[in-house]
Amino acid sequence: MALSLALGGCSGGEGPPSAEGGDSAVNDPAVNDAASPSPDGYDFTADPAKLPRDAAEARALAAVIALEPAALGDGFVAASPYESDPATWAVLDDACAWQRELLPEGVLSSLSRYAEAPGADGEPPVRVTLVVTVHAGVESADREVTTTLEEALRCPDQQLGRGEYVTGLSSFGAAAGVRGQNSADDHVVETGQFTSDADGGPHPYTWAVDRIGSVIVGVSVRGPAEESLATDALAELRSRVEEALG
Secondary structure, three states: OOOOOOOOOEEOOOOOOOOOOOOOOOOOHHHHHHOOOOOOOOOOOOOHHHOOOOHHHHHHHHHHHOOOHHHHOOOOEEEEEEEOOOOEEEEEOOOOEEEEEEOOOOEEEEEEEEEEEOOOOOOOOEEEEEEEEEEOOHHHHHHHHHHHHHHHHHOOOEEEEOOEEEEEEEEEEEEOOOOOOOOOOEEEEEEEEEEEOOOEEEEEEEEEEEEEOOEEEEEEEEOOOOOHHHHHHHHHHHHHHHHHHO
């Protein structure tokens, strides 16, 4: 499992989008001892008969799992565009800018949905991206988790889109049973600061990801949102994965 080495706060240097950063803890014996897997972990196992066998089945599964804007709370509506092409996914290029590319081998579908809600008292809107990526197998999904952790180290400052940036990224990851993480096979959180030509800033930025077997679910929150928004949305995505595949 990609996170079995108990990666701790991985920082690109300046610190997280709004959390304290630090160097990887994998070389600290004391930290590794404290972060070794516990008997209490995540024990969900997908029904093999319900796993998608091809891209069409994977797209159907992703559409069932992905949240609608109303599920995020009052005021959330579909952004424009609302959905990505599920035959593509987001890739962080060598210039630390995000681009959409065709899915690589081993990835069956990757659906993103975009939602937003108006800010209160003149504040900028809250923008949310919900992602469901269905892999052909656990190994491929595991590689995505590892890549997610490494990206904040490689690119602490990133361009999300035209006129949209995140800075000071740091990431934290824990496998099931490590440091009390018992909600998914792997869990990763990135935090940082978001600025854009449209919304100004800096504003809080959070990107939270869970791996459940061969399915990755993620929530990106940009703007002055309640702290629980990303956590609650990710929990609902996990619940839908378990319901669909259990």
